[in-house]
Each structure stands twice: as C-alpha cells, then as structure tokens.
Amino acid sequence: MTPTAIVLAVLLIATLAWAGYRFQRLLRPLFQAPREDRLDHVGQRLWGVVTNVGGHSRLLKNRYSGTLHLFIFSGFVILLTGIVQAFGQGLVPGFSLAPIGGNTWIALLQDLFDVIVMVGLAMAAYNRYVRKPERFRGSNEKDATIILALIFAVVFDMLLHNAFRVATGTDPSAPWRPVSSGLAALFGLVGIHGRSAELPAAIFYWTHVLAVLAFLAYIPTSKHLHIFVGIPNIFFRNLQPNGVLPAADLSQPSIGVKDVHQLGWKQMLDLYACTECGRCQAVCPAHAAGQPLSPKLLIMDLRDQLLDAEGIGGHRQAADGGSRELLGGRILDQTLWSCTTCRACMQVCPLHIEHVPKIVDMRRQLVEQGRMEPRLQDTLASLTQHGNSFNQSERMRARWTRELGFEVKDARKQAVDVLWFVGDFASYDPRVQPMTRALARILQRAGVDFGILYEAERNTGNDVRRVGEEGLYEMLAQHNLETLGKCSFQRIMTTDPHSLNALAQEYRTLGSTYPVIHYTRLLEELLTSGALKPERPLERVATYHDPCYLGRYNGGFDAPRQVLARLGLRVHEMGRCRENSFCCGAGGGRIWMDDTGVTERPSENRIREAVALGDADYFVVACPKDVVMYTAAVQSLGMEDRIQVKDVIELTEMALSLEPAAVA
Amino acid sequence: MHIAVVVKQVPDLVEELEVDAAGTGLDRAWVKMKLNEFDDHALEQAVLLKEAGGAQVSVVALDGEGIDQVLYAAVARGADRALKVDAGTQEPLDSRRAATALAGAIRDLGPDLVLTGVQAADDLFGQMAPFLAAELGWPHVSVVSQVEVAGAAVRVQQEYAGGRMATLEVDLPAVIGVQAAPQPPRYVPVSRLRQAMASGALETATAGAGAGTGGAAVTQLAKPEAGRGAEMLTGSPDQVAEKIEALLRERGLLRG
Numbered sequence: 036m037t038p039t040a041i042v043l044a045v046l047l048i049a050t051l052a053w054a055g056y057r058f059q060r061l062l063r064p065l066f067q068a069p070r071e072d073r074l075d076h077v078g079q080r081l082w083g084v085v086t087n088v089g090g091h092s093r094l095l096k097n098r099y100s101g102t103l104h105l106f107i108f109s110g111f112v113i114l115l116t117g118i119v120q121a122f123g124q125g126l127v128p129g130f131s132l133a134p135i136g137g138n139t140w141i142a143l144l145q146d147l148f149d150v151i152v153m154v155g156l157a158m159a160a161y162n163r164y165v166r167k168p169e170r171f172r173g174s175n176e177k178d179a180t181i182i183l184a185l186i187f188a189v190v191f192d193m194l195l196h197n198a199f200r201v202a203t204g205t206d207p208s209a210p211w212r213p214v215s216s217g218l219a220a221l222f223g224l225v226g227i228h229g230r231s232a233e234l235p236a237a238i239f240y241w242t243h244v245l246a247v248l249a250f251l252a253y254i255p256t257s258k259h260l261h262i263f264v265g266i267p268n269i270f271f272r273n274l275q276p277n278g279v280l281p282a283a284d285l286s287q288p289s290i291g292v293k294d295v296h297q298l299g300w301k302q303m304l305d306l307y308a309c310t311e312c313g314r315c316q317a318v319c320p321a322h323a324a325g326q327p328l329s330p331k332l333l334i335m336d337l338r339d340q341l342l343d344a345e346g347i348g349g350h351r352q353a354a355d356g357g358s359r360e361l362l363g364g365r366i367l368d369q370t371l372w373s374c375t376t377c378r379a380c381m382q383v384c385p386l387h388i389e390h391v392p393k394i395v396d397m398r399r400q401l402v403e404q405g406r407m408e409p410r411l412q413d414t415l416a417s418l419t420q421h422g423n424s425f426n427q428s429e430r431m432r433a434r435w436t437r438e439l440g441f442e443v444k445d446a447r448k449q450a451v452d453v454l455w456f457v458g459d460f461a462s463y464d465p466r467v468q469p470m471t472r473a474l475a476r477i478l479q480r481a482g483v484d485f486g487i488l489y490e491a492e493r494n495t496g497n498d499v500r501r502v503g504e505e506g507l508y509e510m511l512a513q514h515n516l517e518t519l520g521k522c523s524f525q526r527i528m529t530t531d532p533h534s535l536n537a538l539a540q541e542y543r544t545l546g547s548t549y550p551v552i553h554y555t556r557l558l559e560e561l562l563t564s565g566a567l568k569p570e571r572p573l574e575r576v577a578t579y580h581d582p583c584y585l586g587r588y589n590g591g592f593d594a595p596r597q598v599l600a601r602l603g604l605r606v607h608e609m610g611r612c613r614e615n616s617f618c619c620g621a622g623g624g625r626i627w628m629d630d631t632g633v634t635e636r637p638s639e640n641r642i643r644e645a646v647a648l649g650d651a652d653y654f655v656v657a658c659p660k661d662v663v664m665y666t667a668a669v670q671s672l673g674m675e676d677r678i679q680v681k682d683v684i685e686l687t688e689m690a691l692s693l694e695p696a697a698v699a
Numbered sequence: 700m701h702i703a704v705v706v707k708q709v710p711d712l713v714e715e716l717e718v719d720a721a722g723t724g725l726d727r728a729w730v731k732m733k734l735n736e737f738d739d740h741a742l743e744q745a746v747l748l749k750e751a752g753g754a755q756v757s758v759v760a761l762d763g764e765g766i767d768q769v770l771y772a773a774v775a776r777g778a779d780r781a782l783k784v785d786a787g788t789q790e791p792l793d794s795r796r797a798a799t800a801l802a803g804a805i806r807d808l809g810p811d812l813v814l815t816g817v818q819a820a821d822d823l824f825g826q827m828a829p830f831l832a833a834e835l836g837w838p839h840v841s842v843v844s845q846v847e848v849a850g851a852a853v854r855v856q857q858e859y860a861g862g863r864m865a866t867l868e869v870d871l872p873a874v875i876g877v878q879a880a881p882q883p884p885r886y887v888p889v890s891r892l893r894q895a896m897a898s899g900a901l902e903t904a905t906a907g908a909g910a911g912t913g914g915a916a917v918t919q920l921a922k923p924e925a926g927r928g929a930e931m932l933t934g935s936p937d938q939v940a941e942k943i944e945a946l947l948r949e950r951g952l953l954r955g
C-alpha cells in the first residue's frame with residue numbers, strides 16, 4: 036500500500052467507527068422502546084418512499100424550498116459516484132469507474148450536478164439568510180450553516196479537483212467535463228496547466244476527501260441525520276386511517292407518556308428524522324395564535340430530552356432551564372394543551388412525523404395526574420356524569436325537537452333509514468339549535484326516513500379521546516355502541532364532523548361496521564337525486580371553510596362544495612383550503628379550555644383571510660362548533676357588514692324557501 | 700395519622716327538583732345524586748395531608764343509592780379504605796340522625812381526625828360536623844379552609860365574615876368542617892375509577908342500636924313561590940346610574 040492509501044484508510048476507518056458508534060448510541064433506545072407494528076403493507080410503504088423521496092411529493096408543495104432540496108438531493112445521489120471514485124482511487128491503485136462510464140456519461144453528470152448542487156446551495160443560503168421565513172425560527176441556525184458549508188466544500192472541492200485534473204492534460208474524461216474544462220481553460224490563462232496543475236489537483240483531492248469525512252463525522256450529531264433516517268422514517272410511517280389514534284392499554288396502572296423512554300420506537304425515530312424545516316410550525320394554528328406550541332420545537336424538545344437521557348448531549352436547554360422532567364419541564368403543560376389536533380402539521384411534514392399521537396400520549400399523563408385547567412376538568416366531569424359537555428341533563432338532549440312542529444322518530448323504538456347522530460353542540464347549544472331544527476325540516480321535506488336516539492345519545496368522545504381521557508372515551512363509546520346495537524337503521528348521519536370521525540373511524544377499532552356519513556353528503560345526494568329542489572338559487576359568492584375533522588381527517592372535501600354549487604352559489608376558495616385548511620381553534624378539546632395566551636384567535640385570522648378575498652358574501656361552515664366560533668370572530672372583528680357566517684344547512688334552507696313558520 | 704372523611708350525596712341540580720306526592724320530600728324518581736361539593740373538598744384536604752406527611756385515609760358514608768360509586772371515586776382519588784354504614788334505610792337522613800348513625804362506626808374505626816364538608820344543599824346550617832363532634836365528644840372547628848398537622852394537634856385556618864381568618868390549634872382527635880381545600884378537588888380519570896371498582900374493596904358496618912333517631916321531622920316541603928318580577932331600570936346610562944344611586948340611598952346602603 037502507498038502511504039497515501041494508508042493515511043486515507045486510517046482516516047476512513049476512524050470516521051466510520053466514530054459515525055457507527057454515534058449511530059449505535061442513538062439507536063440503542065429504539066431497541067428497548069415499546070413495540071409498534073410497522074411492517075405491514077410493505078408494497079404501500081415502499082411506494083410511499085418512491086413518491087416522497089424520489090418524487091419529493093410533499094417537499095415540492097413549497098415550490099422554492101422543494102426545488103432547492105431536489106437540486107441538492109439529486110446532486111448528492113449523482114456525486115456519490117464522484118465520492119466513490121475519489122476514495123476508490125486513493126485506496127486501490129488502478130480503481131476506476133471507467134468500465135461503467137466513469138470517463139463518459141458519469142463524468143458529464145458529475146460535472147453538471149456539481150453546478151446544480153451549488154445552485155441549490157445558493158438558493159438555500161438565500162432562503163435562510165435573506166428571506167428568513169418564520170418557519171425557521173427556533174431551528175438550530177449554526178447546525179444548518181455548518182451543513183451548508185460542508186456540502187459546499189464537498190462539491191466545490193470536487194469540481195476544482197476535476198478542473199485541475201483536466202488542466203494537467205492527462206484526464207481521459209476531459210471531453211465529457213464541460214464545466215471542468217471551462218475552468219481548466221481559465222487556469223490555463225493564468226499559466227496553470229500541465230505539470231503545474233498537479234499540485235492544486237492533489238490539494239483539492241485532499242480537501243474534498245476531508246470534507247466528505249468531516250460531513251460523515253458531523254451528521255450523526257446534527258439534524259442532518261435525516262439523510263440516513265429519513266427514508267426509514269417514511270417507510271415506517273403510520274398507515275392507519277387519519278382519524279384513528281393509537282389506543283392506550285387501560286389495564287395498565289398508568290397510561291400515556293411522562294418519560295421520553297415511554298415513546299414507541301417509531302415515535303423515537305421521528306425525533307431523529309426531523310430536519311427542523313419548520314413546515315409544521317408554519318401551518319400550526321396554535322403557533323400562529325401566539326401560544327407556546329410549535330410542533331417543530333415539540334419534536335426538537337423531545338429529541339433533546341432523549342439525547343440528554345441517553346447521555347449523548349442535547350443541543351438546547353430545557354424550557355425551565357435544566358430540569359430533567361419531561362412534562363412541566365422540557366415540555367410545559369400549556370404547550371400540550373394548546374394543540375387543536377388539527378393535523379395540519381402531520382399533513383405537511385415531509386418526513387411523515389407524527390405529532391398528534393405524541394401530544395395526546397403526553398396529555399394522557401396530564402389527565403392521569405389531574406393536571407388540567409378547571410373548565411376542562413368541569414367539562415370532563417359533566418361528560419362522565421351526564422354524557423354531554425354542557426352539564427345538562429340527558430333528558431334535555433332532544434329538547435330542540437319541541438319547537439319543530441312534528442315528531443321526530445325515536446330510533447330506539449322504530450326502524451329508520453337514517454339514524455341521525457345529532458351531537459352535543461347541535462343538541463344543546465341554543466345558538467346552534469335553530470340550525471338543527473332546520474336540518475330536521477329539510478330532511479322532512481325531502482322525505483327522508485330518519486330518527487334520533489333522544490336521551491340515549493352520548494357525546495361520541497372524539498375530543499375526549501384527544502384530550503387524553505382514554506377511559507372516559509371508552510365509556511362513552513361503549514354506551515353509544517350498545518345503544519346503536521339495539522336500533523335498526525341503514526346508515527348513520529352526523530351533524531358534527533367530530534362525531535363523524537369517532538363513529539366512522541375510531542369506533543371501527545371497537546368493532547363497529549356501520550356506514551357513517553356527514554350531513555353534507557346526504558344533502559348532496561338529496562339535491563342530486565332531485566328529492567330537494569332549490570326554489571330560489573342564491574346567486575351570491577361564498578367561501579367555504581373545511582372543518583379539520585370533515586376534510587383532512589375524513590376526506591369530505593367535495594360534498595359540501597357540490598351542495599353550494601347546487602344552491603346557486605359561486606365558491607371563491609381561500610388560499611388555505613381543502614387539505615391545507617386552517618383550523619378554527621376549537622378541536623382537540625380546545626373548545627373546553629380558555630383562551631389565555633392567545634394573541635390572535637385562529638378563527639379571527641381565518642375571517643380576515645376570507646374578507647381579504649374581497650367578494651365573499653358568505654363564510655360557509657359545516658360544523659356546529661364552527662358556527663359558534665366564527666360568528667363570535669366576525670363580531671369581535673366588527674366585520675358583520677363585510678361577511679356573514681352561514682352553515683350549509685342555513686343556506687340550503689334559504690334556497691328551499693323553507694322558512695320555519697311555513698311548516699310549524 | 701388516620702383521617703376519616705365523612706361524605707354524602709346531594710341532588711344534582713341539572714335536573715329539575717319535584718316535591719313528592721306526600722309533600723314532605725323530593726320525588727326521588729327523577730333526582731340524580733352527586734357528591735356534596737364540600738365533602739369533595741374535605742376529601743381533597745385529606746389526600747393532601749396524606750401526600751404531605753403520610754396518613755391513612757378512610758372514607759365513610761351512609762349506605763344509599765349510588766353511594767358505591769362515590770366511595771369508589773374516593774378510593775380512586777387516594778383514599779385507602781372505604782366504609783359503607785348501614786343504618787337500616789336507603790333514604791337520606793338529616794344531619795342529626797346521620798351523625799348518630801355514623802358515630803359508632805367512626806368510633807370503631809378509631810381515626811385521629813374526622814373531616815367533612817362544612818355544609819350541604821340539605822344542611823345549609825352546617826350541622827353535620829358539630830353534631831358528629833358532639834356524638835363523639837371531640838373538639839370541633841368548622842368553616843375551615845386549610846388543615847396542617849402540628850404534632851399531636853392540627854392547625855387550621857378558620858374563615859370569618861369579611862374575609863378575616865383565624866389560625867387555631869385543635870387537639871386530636873377532632874372533627875373539622877371543611878369549607879375549601881387549599882386546591883380544587885382533583886380530577887379522577889375514568890380508568891382509575893374502573894380500577895378502583897375492579898378492586899372492589901368496600902367495607903361495610905352496621906349502625907348501632909338507637910342510631911338514626913332524634914332530630915326534627917319534615918312536615919311540609921314546597922317549591923318557593925315566584926316572587927314579584929324584577930324592576931327594570933330604563934333610560935340612558937346616566938339616568939340608570941342616578942336611579943341606582945337613589946335606590947341605594949333609599950335603602951340606607953350609601954353613606955355621605
């Protein structure tokens with residue numbers, strides 16, 4: 036072996052050993068972590084890797100950053116050949132990629148991608164140091180800079196090495212290296228060619244090799260771990276339906292997560308995969324509202340907690356300045372309570388990191404320890420005692436039917452076609468009851484055979500579960516499933532998207548198989564079949580707000596829009612629509628908590644967005660909670676004369692000319 | 700330290716209350732019962748003492764419909780034992796009778812300290828704690844908002860009208876009527892409640908002879924008659940303010 040080869044071999048082995056050791060330390064807790072099954076549907080998992088990694092499907096949703104990432108990523112794949120070449124040559128005399136095109140097409144690609152990566156790097160630097168989007172706030176800036184510098188060193192030195200080799204006049208791949216050749220020509224102008232180019236070629240060979248080694252050594256201590264764990268993280272992503280939370284084992288004396296080691300192995304892998312890109316932070320309604328939650332910082336905090344616990348050294352201080360506690364220490368109770376479980380973060384995360392299950396798992400511990408604000412505690416007590424969140428008697432649940440003018444079938448006593456699961460807000464909230472009655476009248480007019488459960492209905496527990504009160508959720512779910520089991524019906528319709536999620540998705544894990552639809556779907560059917568005929572088309576402009584639990588969680592994007600079109604409305608979409616809808620702020624139990632610390636309510640932020648469209652007469656919603664939230668928002672902004680909040684039900688009633696008095 | 704917490708249920712006011720056919724009680728068919736809020740605070744105070752310095756907490760109640768649930772919830776909250784006292788009836792007793800019915804069982808239990816709610820919806824005079832203390836022959840303090848152990852005594856904060864507080868030391872054993880625990884009663888997750896129920900550790904005792912007697916008898920119970928409608932003050936804010944001032948003067952509520 037030549038002395039060069041020995042030096043290179045020693046350096047390489049030392050770096051690999053260090054990196055391997057680091058990885059082993061990082062991965063050790065994963066092997067002792069609670070089980071999570073992520074090996075089913077291998078085909079689907081692989082396909083996800085292809086589209087997400089190869090196709091950059093989520094990354095490209097942000098055009099600028101997605102493109103620059105694609106430049107750097109594709110460059111990396113190509114330049115790997117250059118790196119192999121560099122090390123191969125150094126270690127094994129006579130090593131060459133020439134037989135597979137190393138001196139022809141590979142050389143050409145290397146040359147071109149050298150430039151493409153540098154363009155990507157320039158874009159990244161411009162983004163990070165000039166544009167400075169808010170999503171980077173809180174990310175580790177120094178780490179990002181080191182990484183950018185190292186990548187630059189790797190590709191720049193590689194390019195110069197190639198250029199000087201071309202300048203020596205002995206490089207057989209020279210005709211295939213247009214960029215290097217151009218540079219070599221420039222060197223020639225200052226007299227560097229032939230023998231005199233050999234020394235700089237050697238220098239840049241070594242700086243290139245050292246940069247590669249430095250990069251390799253640095254990665255396992257940085258956020259750029261995603262180069263290695265990103266692909267596995269996407270492969271092992273959660274394939275369960277969006278609306279199903281991982282269950283907690285209630286037979287255990289304690290549930291949830293209070294120590295970072297109680298996270299499942301995939302939940303831990305998530306922590307290493309995070310690139311601190313902040314896409315999640317940018318879409319988080321809690322963060323936008325000025326609350327102490329950023330999904331990005333939450334993941335970073337959990338990662339640092341894990342690194343600290345493993346003695347590998349976290350990068351950042353705990354929020355309380357150094358306590359070893361996870362809950363109330365590194366992650367504050369208020370941070371966890373700020374989440375609306377809207378799922379926007381999970382929808383955008385390019386690494387498919389699962390924020391909401393972690394948040395709920397930690398909330399489960401807070402609930403177990405009774406750490407919650409009084410209003411939430413009272414609500415949970417009411418749900419335990421009376422099965423509704425309004426602290427009212429079960430017998431008041433169907434009181435809204437009294438002013439209806441006709442009897443609604445009792446689905447417990449008679450078979451019905453549609454079993455209407457009304458939900459707490461639509462049943463008890465005096466501001467929503469008029470709409471509930473309107474829907475009853477619409478169904479009556481359309482000749483739908485429907486019934487309700489009267490006092491036997493209970494809150495479905497969708498948000499109870501997301502608050503972290505797993506036992507209460509199970510109790511409510513069991514009660515509802517027992518009641519439904521004794522009824523005869525074809526399908527269930529819900530007013531509330533949150534009930535829809537529980538009945539259609541969560542209850543399936545408890546053995547339910549009922550078909551469940553949202554009322555917007557039924558209205559769409561009735562309008563399409565002609566059972567409902569609008570008498571006076573509304574001929575106005577509406578913008579439609581996708582409720583998180585109807586849209587993102589249950590894919591109900593089209594039915595409400597079709598209803599609006601059939602009512603004669605023109606829909607002017609807001610920028611944040613469909614999957615990218617912006618949460619009203621009420622989900623995940625937030626509606627049972629107070630607004631302290633909120634600087635701008637998400638609902639007000641949303642109304643401003645709608646008003647800024649300029650021509651929307653109606654702000655249309657399809658969730659009873661939204662009617663309450665947005666009406667309040669319009670009032671507090673004093674924008675009553677600019678836009679009106681309307682539920683799809685109200686608009687349908689208007690178009691049908693179905694005034695309450697006409698029926699009663 | 701062994702602390703006994705005496706609890707009971709009161710009607711839950713989410714349901715409308717109806718007078719029964721005899722006109723002497725509530726129509727129980729429609730009434731939902733829940734734990735007396737002040738007893739809830741007494742229990743919280745006991746659990747806090749247990750957490751602070753170690754104590755055994757026993758929760759004691761007269762048998763009655765739904766009482767098992769209340770006792771299990773107390774166990775889930777941190778009580779070590781739960782005792783149900785059979786006074787030969789499922790009907791709720793007034794405080795006088797309840798105190799005589801419970802005294803024997805409490806004496807057998809032998810606690811150092813008895814905590815109970817300062818009052819209840821059906822004991823607005825707060826007689827339960829004093830009656831119990833009289834039956835046991837122990838000292839008693841009521842309207843207490845904090846209890847601390849001080850050697851062989853307890854130091855309590857007693858509240859007076861106008862927000863004045865007194866700190867008293869009471870020799871043990873003693874009976875304390877709790878107005879409020881230093882922190883609101885904590886939430887009991889349903890999973891805990893279920894675990895407590897699954898453990899099924901309720902003890903029972905029988906009230907001694909002569910228990911549950913004495914006291915007053917209700918001869919008639921009626922809903923309050925609706926009073927005269929409220930007088931609405933109308934006019935501009937200034938006019939309304941003047942009217943309010945005139946009214947306050949008229950009733951002698953304003954000086955100067």
Ligand code: SF4
Nearest residue numbers: 319374375377378380
């Ligand atoms: S679910 Fe919504 S509120 Fe919760 S962290 Fe994610 S984006 Fe923020």
Ligand code: SF4
Nearest residue numbers: 309310312313315384
């Ligand atoms: S969690 Fe995902 S979206 Fe958020 S910063 Fe990390 S990688 Fe980016």
